[in-house]
Amino acid sequence: MAKTVAYGKLKDHQLAEDAVQEAFTEAFLHLDRLKTAEAFPGWFKTIVLRQCYRILRRKRERAVPYEEADEGIRQTGQTDRVAERVIERELQRSVRDSLATLTAPMRLAIELFYFQGYTLQEISAFTGTSVPALKKRLHDARKKLRGSLPVADLVSVYHQLYEGGRKMLHLVNGDVVEQKLRQGGVQGDILVWREIYTHGPIFAKPEEAGSRARRAKYLEETLGIPGAEYIRISETQEKVLGEVRNYEEVVLWFEHDLFDQTMLCYLLSRFSGLDLGRTKLNLLCIGEYPGVEGFRGLGQLTPQQLGAMSGTWTPVGAEQLELGAKFWEAYTSVDPAYLQELLDRNTSALPFAKEAFRLHLERYPSVKNGLGIVEETTLQFVRDGVNRPLELFRLVGDRLSLFGMGDLQFWHILRSMSLEPCPLLHLRGVASFPGYGQKAEALREGTVEITGFGDRVLNGDEDAAARRGVDGWYGGVHLQGQVPEWRWDASRRRIQGPLTESNSPT
Structure with missing residues (x-):
């Protein structure tokens, strides 16, 4: 990063390296002048700039006659490589010329972020500029460069000329x-x-x-x-x-x-x-x-x-x-109690994991009626008058957005809810659900309606799991049969099992 700052002043990579080396030496000799470690980035930047000004005062250019350079090229047989290098240099010159039209703060942000691969936090610490301000500079610089660079894809140019950045x-x-x-x-x-x-x-x-x-x-x-x-x-x-x-x-x-x-x-x-x-x-x-x-x-x-x-x-x-x-170990375990125990601990290192995996446990058949959270939400919407599959998917997806459910998953659930014995839903005008890579146009004319059994289940008067049976995967748990070993207790917000009188369906 220090080299980039130096290059911005000297326009010469070798001189920039010299400036940084001299700056490091000066900084090491005067570390006792630094009051706090946090002040080092700004303090060192000042030293780098001072070294740049010293080099500029003594800088002298050396010109090489064209004839001498041309003779060296012919003798080494590097004409093809030189041609490639000329094209690359021309592209670099074009990019550099375009960068020169930017303001100094924009140019520095572009150099450090794209060419050197530093993070916004690292650039912020070094330059003393806030991360939001750096984002604004990068956005404005990209917008301006898109209009000035003679290429269609700005990003590809940065990748081609990537200098010392991170892979x-x-x-x-x-x-x-x-x-x-x-x-x-x-x-x-x-x-x-x-x-x-x-x-x-x-x-x-x-x-x-x-x-x-x-x-x-x-x-x-x-x-x-x-x-x-x-x-x-x-x-x-x-x-x-x-x-x-x-x-x-x-x-x-x-x-x-x-x-x-x-x-x-x-x-x-x-x-x-x-x-x-x-x-x-x-x-x-x-x-x-x-x-x-x-x-x-x-x-x-x-x-x-x-x-x-x-x-x-x-x-x-x-x-x-x-x-x-x-x-991951708890989610793939055959015992969901392990996941429940993990959710009772401090999981702040992954701040979104607790609520997400708690929702996973709500997918289990409930103590109340044997329905999981997705099936119960679907039935509720249908009873409230939503009878089109596509609208149903949208509404259930919005209500249970923390699930992140895709359309293929929802069609599988809807199909399962309509199967005998004791279907929870009746599907009208739906010959088949769209499969992988297929559009959902066939569902536009279809309708969904709740059955009498589905209505009783939703009221808590019947148990869907006990009547219909269960055959589904919940992470690493495979529930089968009409007496699910594990159930979700919404009132206690906990998984219950193995099945006991305290959580058996009434």
């Missing part, structure tokens, strides 16, 4: 987020982590071949996701994790809902068992965004908003890794 990997939860991050100018590789850990059998080590095959079979049977495609994607993702030490930094971009928190905890669990070497792990996890009402996820934000968040992530330490591993 980064960003792990995100969806294609929309990936696209917007790229548009917003976030640097590095981006991997969309494709999984639905809130559906189907979940294992402590899903990366193992046997576990992967079981999940592939279940997801194909229930959601229509081709098993071979699922296995291929999973293997590719795990290969990236296995080579994560090739990156200097990894950033996890996730949200507050159960869908993302299960994904986050799996990744933290995996990272806790890997030798990361010098790879730095970071986390950006949010549950709201200023000015965005009803925040559901990162995909709602604009590329500019996502780009402005770059560098605002926080380092992942041992506490987060350990807690993530514990949540």
